[in-house]
Amino acid sequence: MAKYKFKKLTPYLVVFVVAILLSRLVPSLRNNTADTLEYPLSILSWVNSEIGAAIFFHHNFRENIKLKREILALKQKINAAEEALQENRRLKGLLAFRQDSPLSLLAAKVIARDPDNWSSAIIIDKGKKDGVRPAMVVISEGGLVGKVMESGSTTSKIMLLTDPNLSVSAMLQRSREEGLVSGTLGKLLIMRYLSADIDIKLSDVVITSGLSRIYPKGIIIGRVAEVETQFSGSSHFAMIKPEVNFSSLEEVMVVTGK
Amino acid sequence: MKIKLKAGLVLILLVLLQSTLFSRLEILGAEPDLVLAVVVIIGLSLDLKWVLLLSFAAGLLKDSLGILPAGLNTLVLPLLGFAANRLSRQMLIEADYVTAAVVFIAAISYNLVIPLLLAIMGSPVSLGISSRIILIGAIYTTLLFLLFSRLSRLPGIKF
Numbered sequence A: 001m002a003k004y005k006f007k008k009l010t011p012y013l014v015v016f017v018v019a020i021l022l023s024r025l026v027p028s029l030r031n032n033t034a035d036t037l038e039y040p041l042s043i044l045s046w047v048n049s050e051i052g053a054a055i056f057f058h059h060n061f062r063e064n065i066k067l068k069r070e071i072l073a074l075k076q077k078i079n080a081a082e083e084a085l086q087e088n089r090r091l092k093g094l095l096a097f098r099q100d101s102p103l104s105l106l107a108a109k110v111i112a113r114d115p116d117n118w119s120s121a122i123i124i125d126k127g128k129k130d131g132v133r134p135a136m137v138v139i140s141e142g143g144l145v146g147k148v149m150e151s152g153s154t155t156s157k158i159m160l161l162t163d164p165n166l167s168v169s170a171m172l173q174r175s176r177e178e179g180l181v182s183g184t185l186g187k188l189l190i191m192r193y194l195s196a197d198i199d200i201k202l203s204d205v206v207i208t209s210g211l212s213r214i215y216p217k218g219i220i221i222g223r224v225a226e227v228e229t230q231f232s233g234s235s236h237f238a239m240i241k242p243e244v245n246f247s248s249l250e251e252v253m254v255v256t257g258k
Numbered sequence B: 001m002k003i004k005l006k007a008g009l010v011l012i013l014l015v016l017l018q019s020t021l022f023s024r025l026e027i028l029g030a031e032p033d034l035v036l037a038v039v040v041i042i043g044l045s046l047d048l049k050w051v052l053l054l055s056f057a058a059g060l061l062k063d064s065l066g067i068l069p070a071g072l073n074t075l076v077l078p079l080l081g082f083a084a085n086r087l088s089r090q091m092l093i094e095a096d097y098v099t100a101a102v103v104f105i106a107a108i109s110y111n112l113v114i115p116l117l118l119a120i121m122g123s124p125v126s127l128g129i130s131s132r133i134i135l136i137g138a139i140y141t142t143l144l145f146l147l148f149s150r151l152s153r154l155p156g157i158k159f
Helices: A002-036 A038-100 B002-018 B021-025 B034-045 B048-065 B072-090 B096-120 B127-151
Strands: A104-113 A121-124 A137-139 A144-151 A156-160 A167-172 A178-183 A189-195 A205-208 A220-229 A235-242 A251-257
Touching: A038 A251, A121 A144, A121 A251, A167 A220, A178 A235, A189 A220, B002 B021, B002 B034, B002 B048, B034 B048, B034 B072, B034 B096, B034 B127, B048 B072, B072 B096, B096 B127
Parallel strands: none
Antiparallel strands: A104 A121, A104 A251, A121 A156, A137 A144, A137 A251, A144 A156, A167 A178, A167 A205, A178 A189, A189 A235, A205 A220, A220 A235
16 A cells, blocks of 8 residues: 555656756756857847847937928928018008008019119019009108109019119208218218208208109108218218118008109 | 020029029129129130020010110120120130139129210219229129039039
8 A cells, every 4th residue: 555655656756856856957057058058149139139229210210200390390380480470560560651651652572673783773563553653752661762663564663762873852850951862882872962061960860852743751761871071172971871771671662642 | 405505594593593682692782793604604605696695685684674774784795795705716715713704804894884884875873883883793793603613513513
């Protein structure tokens, strides 16, 4: 009976002993195996990590492109909003000016400039169809811009105040002294034929005198920047800084009636 | 034919640029006149027939966008193109600085002839303004021409 019991327990004992032996042996085996396979494993591990990184990088890369596109779109939106804001401000100024002005005005956009160095002109997007005719006066919220030289059916050419061939009868707002303002093809205008004993100061405002039939009285031209004496000494001339910034004109108004 | 078409397109583009973007490049009232520079280059490199045709078209387009008395550019630009073409038959003009010198002389001549014609037509421009525009305009045109001719040689850019 005891022998039978031992026989029955033998496989369990063998398993137990093998298990104990393996438990003693496996750590050393495992260490050796790990040592032996260190290089191939590290290579595989590197490959694995690189694949992971590549997948991650690709994901990041795609996300980066997407974000860049979003930034660009947002920048464009901000830019468009800024542009709209500035246009809004300009148009509000023009509208306020138009409502305050007793003159009958027609708003127009500047679409091109004179390609020559020898004249100073702009082209606007309003023509005969809109009632623009040659010799009409053109102003902006800043002041006098020039006059219409030619008008086509949908566009017109405006000779700017900076053109030497445009002369405007003007006067100093403070002292009411009169002179003739014309362009110099540069940033400043020149006011000629000022009397020798004229009462003139720097920053005096120069306005149209209304002596000529073309230009209504009281439109601002600019401010006195310099006063010089003619070579003969018989009269003065003054350099005038125009109120209108001619290089950044975008919208103007044509005086269609008084 | 292709080069002539290209030259014509460049001239049209330049006239349009001249009346829009180039006004931003103004220095002391003078803008660079690249249309003039291209007319000179065309004069130096194409047949007289094409030189006259293209410079006439450029002058006409320039006049139609400006307010100078009609026909000034239409008259003067073909004359300059003709002069450049004659000059190219007399001497070999290849180096950049020689071409630039020709452009400078052409710009000075153009800027002398225009106020002279304006004075004859009854719209004189004062001597002070004229001399400023003549000098600055010619120097500016020549410098910008040199810049563009250098840029056109950069790899990947072909005009």
